[in-house]
Amino acid sequence: MSNITLDEMMPLLSREASARSSTLLAIFVGVSLVFLITGLLWEKKYTSFVQLYVDDSNLVAPLIGTASTINRDRANVAKEELFALDILDTILDEVGFADESTTPSDREELRDDLTDATNVFNRNNQLLEIDFWHPDPKVAFQTTSLFAELFLKKTMASSAEETTEAFEFIIDQVESYRDKLEDAEGRLESFRSQHPGISNTTEGNVNARIVELQRDYEQTGLLFAQADQRRRSLQNELSSESSTLARDYQIGQTRDQIARLQAEIDVLSLSYTDDYPDIVRLRQQIEDVKAQAATRSAQTSSQGQGQAIFNVGGRTFTGSASLSPVYQQLRSDLARTSAEADSQQSRMRQIKVLLENEIERSTKTSQVERELSELTRDYEINKKFYEDLLSQQENARLSMTLGAEQQGVLYRVHQPANFPARPNGLRFIHIVLAGLVLATLLPFIYLFVFLKVDPRIRTTSAVTDLLELPLLTTVPHMPSPSDKTPLFRRPGVIMTTVGAMCCLYVVVFFIKYALEASTGGAPL
Amino acid sequence: MTDRAKFANVRSMLEQQQGKSERRNRKSGRSMVPLTRPKGGSNQLRAANDSVSLADRARADIANMEEAKLFSDRQLDMLGIVHPRSKNRDMVDAMRQLRTKLYSLNPEKNFSVLVSSIVPEGGGSFVSLNLAATIAFDKARTSMLVEANLHTPIMHKLMKLIGREDARGLLEYLDRPELGIEHIVNPSGIPRMRCIPIGSHTEISAEHFTSARYKQLMLDIKERYDNRFVIVDGPAMTTSADARILSEICDYTVLVVPYGGVTPGVLDSVIDEIDERRLAGIVINNQPA
Numbered sequence: 032m033s034n035i036t037l038d039e040m041m042p043l044l045s046r047e048a049s050a051r052s053s054t055l056l057a058i059f060v061g062v063s064l065v066f067l068i069t070g071l072l073w074e075k076k077y078t079s080f081v082q083l084y085v086d087d088s089n090l091v092a093p094l095i096g097t098a099s100t101i102n103r104d105r106a107n108v109a110k111e112e113l114f115a116l117d118i119l120d121t122i123l124d125e126v127g128f129a130d131e132s133t134t135p136s137d138r139e140e141l142r143d144d145l146t147d148a149t150n151v152f153n154r155n156n157q158l159l160e161i162d163f164w165h166p167d168p169k170v171a172f173q174t175t176s177l178f179a180e181l182f183l184k185k186t187m188a189s190s191a192e193e194t195t196e197a198f199e200f201i202i203d204q205v206e207s208y209r210d211k212l213e214d215a216e217g218r219l220e221s222f223r224s225q226h227p228g229i230s231n232t233t234e235g236n237v238n239a240r241i242v243e244l245q246r247d248y249e250q251t252g253l254l255f256a257q258a259d260q261r262r263r264s265l266q267n268e269l270s271s272e273s274s275t276l277a278r279d280y281q282i283g284q285t286r287d288q289i290a291r292l293q294a295e296i297d298v299l300s301l302s303y304t305d306d307y308p309d310i311v312r313l314r315q316q317i318e319d320v321k322a323q324a325a326t327r328s329a330q331t332s333s334q335g336q337g338q339a340i341f342n343v344g345g346r347t348f349t350g351s352a353s354l355s356p357v358y359q360q361l362r363s364d365l366a367r368t369s370a371e372a373d374s375q376q377s378r379m380r381q382i383k384v385l386l387e388n389e390i391e392r393s394t395k396t397s398q399v400e401r402e403l404s405e406l407t408r409d410y411e412i413n414k415k416f417y418e419d420l421l422s423q424q425e426n427a428r429l430s431m432t433l434g435a436e437q438q439g440v441l442y443r444v445h446q447p448a449n450f451p452a453r454p455n456g457l458r459f460i461h462i463v464l465a466g467l468v469l470a471t472l473l474p475f476i477y478l479f480v481f482l483k484v485d486p487r488i489r490t491t492s493a494v495t496d497l498l499e500l501p502l503l504t505t506v507p508h509m510p511s512p513s514d515k516t517p518l519f520r521r522p523g524v525i526m527t528t529v530g531a532m533c534c535l536y537v538v539v540f541f542i543k544y545a546l547e548a549s550t551g552g553a554p555l
Numbered sequence: 556m557t558d559r560a561k562f563a564n565v566r567s568m569l570e571q572q573q574g575k576s577e578r579r580n581r582k583s584g585r586s587m588v589p590l591t592r593p594k595g596g597s598n599q600l601r602a603a604n605d606s607v608s609l610a611d612r613a614r615a616d617i618a619n620m621e622e623a624k625l626f627s628d629r630q631l632d633m634l635g636i637v638h639p640r641s642k643n644r645d646m647v648d649a650m651r652q653l654r655t656k657l658y659s660l661n662p663e664k665n666f667s668v669l670v671s672s673i674v675p676e677g678g679g680s681f682v683s684l685n686l687a688a689t690i691a692f693d694k695a696r697t698s699m700l701v702e703a704n705l706h707t708p709i710m711h712k713l714m715k716l717i718g719r720e721d722a723r724g725l726l727e728y729l730d731r732p733e734l735g736i737e738h739i740v741n742p743s744g745i746p747r748m749r750c751i752p753i754g755s756h757t758e759i760s761a762e763h764f765t766s767a768r769y770k771q772l773m774l775d776i777k778e779r780y781d782n783r784f785v786i787v788d789g790p791a792m793t794t795s796a797d798a799r800i801l802s803e804i805c806d807y808t809v810l811v812v813p814y815g816g817v818t819p820g821v822l823d824s825v826i827d828e829i830d831e832r833r834l835a836g837i838v839i840n841n842q843p844a
Contacts, residue, residue, distance in 0.1 A: 050843035487815045488822065494812070494837050497819050500826070501836035503809060504653040506682060507645045508841050511635050 035482060039490045047478055047489075053519040055474035056528055062473050063532045066466020067539060073462055075454035077168035079175035083109075083159045083183070084445035105159055109182065110151045112189075113161065118181045119145055126173050149178065158445055168451045175448040186442050198427040205420045212413040219406045226399050237393040244389055248382040255375035262372050265365040269358065285324035292317045459543060463536060470532075624717045626744040634713070636745065637685050639692050645844075650689040653682075653809075653838060660807060660835060665696075667777050668835065669703075669805040671789035671798040673825055677813040678840035680709045683788035686809075690784050691747040699776055700743065700750040701725065701787045703764065703801055706794065710752035717744040724754020728772065729763045736775055751776075764800045773804050792825045799829055807835040814842045 035043060048055060085105055112118075119142045123129040128141050150162040161178050165171040296313045303310060488494060494502045510516075518524055631638045637647050657668060670686060672679030683700060690698040702710045703725065714722045719741055728739045728751075743750040763769060777785050787805055789798040802808040808829060812822060826834065 046843040485815070486818045486820075488812055488817055488819060488839065489815045489842075491839070493819060494822075494839065498823060498826075500822075500834075503656045503836035503838050504649045505839040505842050506649045506653075506678070506685075507643075508814075508843050509635055509643055509646050509681075511633060 035490055036492050039492060040482075043482060043489060044475070044478060047482060048475075049520075051478065052525055053517060055478065056519055056525055058474045058477060059470045060528060060532060062470040063466055063536070066462055066469065067536060070459045070462035070466065071539065071543070073457065073459060074166045075458060076164045076456040077166065077171045077451040078162055078164040078455050079168070079171040079448050079451050080160055080162040080446075081175050081179040081444065081448040082154060082446040083161070083179065083442045085157050085159055086441055086443060104153070106152045109159055109161075112185055113149070113151060113178060113182055114146050115185075116142075118178070118185065121181060122174055122177050125177060126170060145174075159442065164455075168454075172448055172450045179444060179448060183442055183444065190441050194427070194430050198424075198431050201420060201424050201427050205417070205424055208413055208417040208420055212410070212417050215406065215410040215413050219403075219410050222403060222406055226403070237389060237396050241386065241389045241393060244382055244386040248379060248386060251375055251379045251382060255372055255379055258368055258372035258375055262365065262368040265361060265368055269361040269365055281324070281327055285320055288320045289317050292320065459540075463540060467533075467536065624742075624744060625746060626716070630716070631688075631745070634716075635681065635685075636688050638688065638745075646685075647689075650685050651692075653686060654689045657686075657807065657809070657835060665777060665781055665784050666806040667773060667785035667787060667804075668807040668809055669787045669789045669798070669802045670809045670811060670838075671802070672791045672811040672813065672840075673817045673822060674793050674813065675706065675791040677791060677811050677816060679791065679811045680704060680707060680788050682809070682811050682838055682840055683786050684709070687743075687748050687750075687784075687786040688745050690786070691745055694747065695782060697747045697749065697780065697783045699740070699783055699785045700748065701773075701776070701785060702751060702753040703797065704788050704790045705753060705797065706790045708753045709788075710750055713744055713750070714741065714752055717742065722752055722754075724752040725769075725772075726763060727754040729766060729768055732768070736772065740776070764797055764804070770804055792829075793821065802829050802833055806833065808833045809835050809838055811838045811840050813840050
């Protein structure tokens, strides 16, 4: 890249333009001619389009009972259907692109041309647009109309077919589910007859019963332990209480007897002396009573605290001792407590038996209930599907009717095909104008780029600034009087050439305009 | 701002300029031809008076120079040689500018300058011929064009036009010791301009220009008249080693860069090979109008 300063650029461009005027002129003429020829050969594009409204309430989705899942690219789907061989061939024949003499290879090529000139895209969520362009507006219009017509026909046919298939499918499904439901119902009834009393709540009841029995068993066990403990303590108490009561009773009797004899002695002593026979006898009796008491006491001690005589545990008692009230009370308590303990023990055994029975029953019940729930589930599912299918069967019947009356089609014509009055895209006038502008600009762009890219020394700054060398002078080009300026570097020739090119543009433009006007065509 | 501050600013500006100049010289590693200035005010006046009288005498001497056939203005135009009445004022001005800048390198003394193009067909001969012609505009100065360009000689055309086809030239002088300077100095068809054509030669050899005879010749033709400026037309720098040898014998070297014909890299490499103290400067040639 050369370092050309901005103030040097314009004079440099001017110098180089004059030095390379023939090159620049060649570029101008070349670009102008290329654009002029391109403009002449350029085919005008007449685009006709048709817009189809896409009906989301399609037939299949409600039949299946699901939400609409047709969110896929409708344009691609439509393109696949549009570019089917039957539609393309129909258009080729009807519009006149092909006839009987067209060879298969030509027909293939025509199909390709047709698909290349056709564009299908989604205008928005609900609209599908089919565009077709052709140099002839009539052909564009005919082709687009035919495309729309054939597409709708095909879509309706496929939609009806789809609906019928769906209806038949639903009918089959209804019958199939009806059989399944009847089968499930039969099995459930036969099971219930085999296991009467079994219901879905049986297992729960058994479990509650087991829990209750376990609780009773534990409570009864506690009561038994309590009663048993009380019985043991009463037995201990009764045994010790019985022995004490017998001895006290004998001592008391002896004392009472001695006291009574002493009282008689005291009464007699008031009247008589001690040697009175009654007194002597009484004294003798007292001694006897004492001796008996001593003997009885010794006997009682030798016989183990009188157990043999007052055996509380045994039901017999001997001797002259009589039962004490405490003992009797204890004995009564003991008897009641024993009865209670035995009763609790017996209840415990019964509860245990019941519990074992319930547990065994519970094991059997869970198996039966599992089987029952399976049968019930099958039955419920079949029943639900069957009911759904019954309702869908009605929808399908309705859709079938709508389809037959062509009311429920997927696509409807939103805007019919238009007859294109004006060509679209680039036209001759655009190309001509672009050609003139580019033909004028490109030589200077070429020059500018060339000067920027070419590093060779052309300016004083390249010597003085870049290389820091003294510049003595710049010698201008000195043409010799005998030198002849080349033809295409002469200003006159250049101006004439440029003028001729502009004239050529104007002439061609008017000729083309006159031709278009005579044929009644669109503007250039 | 005080006077002292003003002096300080002026001093610093001068120092900056001096420092910038030194830095630039250090950076480029080149020392160009220094300008020689006259010394002393009174000496200057005396020298000026002397030079005026010398110039008058020189003009009288030069007016007595024997001139052969002279080219007409039309012929000069046809040959691409400037003359004072040329209609191509840009060309005349450019050559005068070149001449003035060369004079300014050493105003007190005549000089010899090698004019050489960087590349062949770069316009070295054109510039040297026109420089010699431009120096000869001044009636107090003469010029001598020495053709040392073995590759593309042009003087023989001029010689032929003025009827000197058999003129001996430089190579014959160098080959034949019996020839004197007067045998090879020829009129050029332009007033006050003499020329030494290359002459006929049997071999092209750079040894010619390294010989003592050539050096003596250059010395003699320069020293013989102090108002004679010697212009040596050398070959292209990139194709011949002669140009470098010739530049060592001349006082100055002028490099001719054809417009849009040489990259800065090529010019830089050429300058690296010559004695930069003798480099007077660059001439851009053939710039389009």
